[in-house]
Each structure stands twice: as structure tokens, then as C-alpha cells.
Amino acid sequence: MNLIDDRESAADLAAYAAFFEMAEAIGLSGLLDGGRPFTLDEVAEHGRVSGTGAAAFTGALLAAGLLEPGSHPREFVPGADMAGRRYRAGYVSWSMTANRPYLDHAAEILREPASAGNHPRDGRKVAVSSRWIGSYGFYPGVADEILSRKPQRVVDLGAGAGALLIRLLTELPDSTGVALDLSAGACAEVTAAAGRAGVGDRLDVVHRPIESLLEDASPVRDADLVHAGFVIHDTLAQPEVAEGVLRSCRESLAPGGSVIITDAVPYAGGAERAFSALFSYLHSGSMNVELPSEEQWRALLHRAGFAEVTVTRLGMPGARMMVAAG
Structure with a gap:
């Protein structure tokens, strides 16, 4: 070209x-x-x-x-190609709109890293742009994996705008779901989207941080499958919290249940390098999140008590799917 x-x-x-x-x-x-x-x-x-x-x-x-x-x-x-255009535009929207506070204050944050907390992102904008990227970047692979298991009760931690859960409930008409998210804007978005899709009566929306599962694991109790999309990494500054959240999920699963984590590895190479570099830098420099390597993800899940862990590369640069069971 x-x-x-x-x-x-x-x-x-x-x-x-x-x-x-x-x-x-x-x-x-x-x-x-x-x-x-x-x-x-x-x-x-x-x-x-x-x-x-x-x-x-x-x-x-x-x-x-x-x-x-x-x-x-x-x-x-x-x-x-409406869907393809929206997917490709999602990378622009996530990079330039959802993360605008970090871009506008890049020099301040680089000089004083703690100041990043003074410039929060808009949760709804993050959720929407992530949904656009996820439409091809990670939802298809994750959805196929979940649908193959035919869970009766699905919980999505860090559900964002709810695109994954809405697709799952649409294709699993006898199943119920729980969307848990820290952002009030994201919770409002998933509630509205579920209503438009006709699955609102089978979806509970919980406005809570995932760390709350350490004290109250009721949102994940008896789930056949718990999915955590780009949210476990937010707890990694306190490794015992991340491990505790995953352990709470494992202990709350219905018999034969599993946990699927959609997340990222740092500074992936090859064709993944450019967007992965931006994703890694913003998380490290502005969100105080050090993304784990594939080996570190495996180790975290094993420490949480899971016996079987598989890792699969997804479409979004740097994205990985970790399936944990046993």
C-alpha cells in the first residue's frame, strides 16, 4: 500500500x-x-x-x-462491513478517547506517577470501546469456549457494557447470568443493553468491585462458569488479593465448574507489538498495573488452587484466554 x-x-x-x-x-x-x-x-x-x-x-x-x-x-x-469498521475503530476509541485523561496528563504522570489517580477515566467510555474491540478481538473465542460448556449460570466479573453476557444469554435461552462491575456507568449500559436484547429478566447486574468477593462471594456462588475480562490485573498490586478473588471463585463454583480469564500479557512481540506496547505502557505507567506473563498467569491460578490451566492467544494484540478448572 x-x-x-x-x-x-x-x-x-x-x-x-x-x-x-x-x-x-x-x-x-x-x-x-x-x-x-x-x-x-x-x-x-x-x-x-x-x-x-x-x-x-x-x-x-x-x-x-x-x-x-x-x-x-x-x-x-x-x-x-459495519461490524468490521466498528471493531477497527474501537482501537482508536480506546486509545484516544477512553484513555484521554492519561494522554492529556502524560508528562505530569511520568514525572509524578502517583498523580495518575487524579485523572480517572470514564468507565462508560472504557466499557464501550472495549466492547467494540472485543467484538472480534476476544469475545468470539471466549464465547465459543463458554458456549461449548453450556453453563446454566454464568458470572462475568468486570462485565463492562455486557456484550459477552448478552450474546451468551441469547444463545443459551435456559441460562441465567450475573454482570458485576465497579463502574456505575458500565452497569447502566449493560442494564440498558440487556433490556434491548430481551434478556434483562435473566441477567442480574451487581455494582461492586471484584475485591468484594473476598468478603461476600454470593455473586459467584453455584456458578457453572465465571469469566473475568481484563479485571483480575487490577488487583495484582496486592497479589494476595488477586489470589484470594480467584480462590473465592473456585470454591464457589458448582461441581465441574470452571473459571475463564480474558486478559493480557506485557509487551507481546511480532505482529502484536505496537498496540500491546501502548496497552502495557498505559497500564504500567498510568494504572499501576504490571501485566503478568503467560507463565505468571499460570502460577497465579495454580496458587489459587486450580489443577488444570490452559492458555490461548486471542485476536487483540497481547490478549490471552486462561481456562482454569479442577
């Missing part, structure tokens, strides 16, 4: 990320992801905006190629 094409590709990706972020804020993601034609009136209703505003925004999406004209006037069809 020549330099001009590279620039055009970068320009397109930046535009998609901005449009998707605006659509998320307006409340139009459900229409864009629905895979069906929708009308201008639906845009106005979902976004709670005037007809003029709805026409202006959909006109911009048409011009960008994110929408195509429908078969009737005032009707639109999601453009080709």
Missing part, C-alpha cells in the same frame, strides 16, 4: 471512530447494528432528536458510507 492509501485509510478510521462515538452517545448503535433497514423517524425516536437533527446526522453517515439508502424514501440500511 502506498503512502497516499495509508493516509486515506487512517483518515477513514478516524472518521469512523468519531461517528461511532457520536452514534453511541445519541443512542443509535442499536439501529446501526441491527442488520435491518430503519427509518428517519426511528432515528429521531431513538436519539430523542428533531427530524431536522436526525436528517443531518444520517446525511453525514450516508456521505461517509456508513449508511446506504433504503428501498423507500427516508429509509436507510447499515453499510457494508
